Amino acid sequence: MIVPVRNAARTLGLQLEALLTQEDAPRYEVVVVDNASSDGTVDIVKAYSTRYRHDRMAELRLISAPARRSASYARNVGARFSRAGKLLFCDGDDCVSAQWIRQGAELLEQCDVYSGSAIPLGDEIFPNEVCRVREWLGDDSAIQSLDDFQRDAPFPVLMGGNFGIRKSRMLELGGFDHSMGSAGEDNELALRIRSSGQSVLTTGGAKLAYRIRTDPRSIFAAARRGGKAHALNAHRYGLWRRSEVVGDGRWLSGAVRALASAGKMAVVPASRDIRGLSGRLGTAFGAFEGAILYRVLRRSGRPELRVGFSGDSEWPIDLP
Structure with a gap:
């Protein structure tokens, strides 16, 4: 163990x-x-x-x-x-x-x-x-x-x-x-x-x-790390197009949709789901960051x- x-x-x-x-x-x-x-x-x-x-x-x-x-x-x-x-x-x-x-x-x-x-x-x-x-x-x-x-x-x-x-x-x-x-x-x-x-x-x-x-800040941080790591795995293993997080431009559209959800919650209090939003924002931001680093700038590094x-x-x- x-x-x-x-x-x-x-x-x-x-x-x-x-x-x-x-x-x-x-x-x-x-x-x-x-x-x-x-x-x-x-x-x-x-x-x-x-x-x-x-x-x-x-x-x-x-x-x-x-x-x-x-x-x-x-x-x-x-x-x-x-x-x-x-x-x-x-x-x-x-x-x-x-x-x-x-x-x-x-x-x-x-x-x-x-x-x-x-x-x-x-x-x-x-x-x-x-x-x-x-x-x-x-x-x-x-x-x-x-x-x-x-x-x-x-x-x-x-x-x-x-x-x-x-x-x-x-x-x-x-x-x-x-x-x-x-x-x-x-x-x-x-x-x-x-x-x-x-x-x-x-x-x-x-x-x-x-x-x-369960606090929003921790949820966001964990989701962001996960989204970024997913992008790295997708890039290294040739799975970018098959990914539902980053494939087909989702790394960009996902960030836009997450920001739109945040805007809606700010305007319509009844729609607020802070924990859910924290997870979506974190994943979207992490995926966006990963796409820029690994797909655009080619900074995926080597496995250790x-x-x-x-x-x-x-x-x-x-x-x-």
Whole structure:
């Protein structure tokens, strides 16, 4: 289990508790990769180390990875230091179901990589107790089937905060592409997996609850990063014309429509949907920015694979 974190002191304890209280799981390790946190994230991990040490099925490890700041880099570092042949990924601000590890391990007996399922919860209502999250999730012990419904999708989706992959396959692929920045790295990996001739399989099982930001500013920022990353993926993989975000001039018309919606909401208060508008504006602006950078100015750069797979900039931290 690989958990990349940076400044996650407020939420990490819930995830570590969820990973410790798994049901029917094989023996497993939880590798927390600290990506240059400046809060009490490391202290939270150390506080849980004793409880993990007394659990005969689980082991907690902490890796320091301060050299580059991105989830891609931290996940690659986690894959490098993991001693397991099966890698399961989750984030430090979410909460996995009780059967998450068992189901993930069983799914990786059927395939090399899968994408799990996740249910969003607003940060302001996210429960602070694992049992309450699991009541809401409605844990199901039955293993869910794997589906290939993304076979014909131009942009397959891989949930970076909830997926599993065999370590050998992760190393073969080169891990996450650090050049993607803070968005789109998981879907880029999905595109690379498909380009290698393998399907991106999904399951309704291996569930977790993931935390979403609901304030307009955070929604806009996340959508903008996503729109820009989508443009980069579309450009690099020759999918520009098939994109519903940037293809056929949508990178320009989308920005115009989003601005028109903003104008309408300013004039007609009854039509206001600030959160929805924030997402549309963010995606449109990000796509526009990406189109100018990558399509017009040709500044798409080169992929940066295997970042974090070697070197001496990462090291394990002894836990008490």
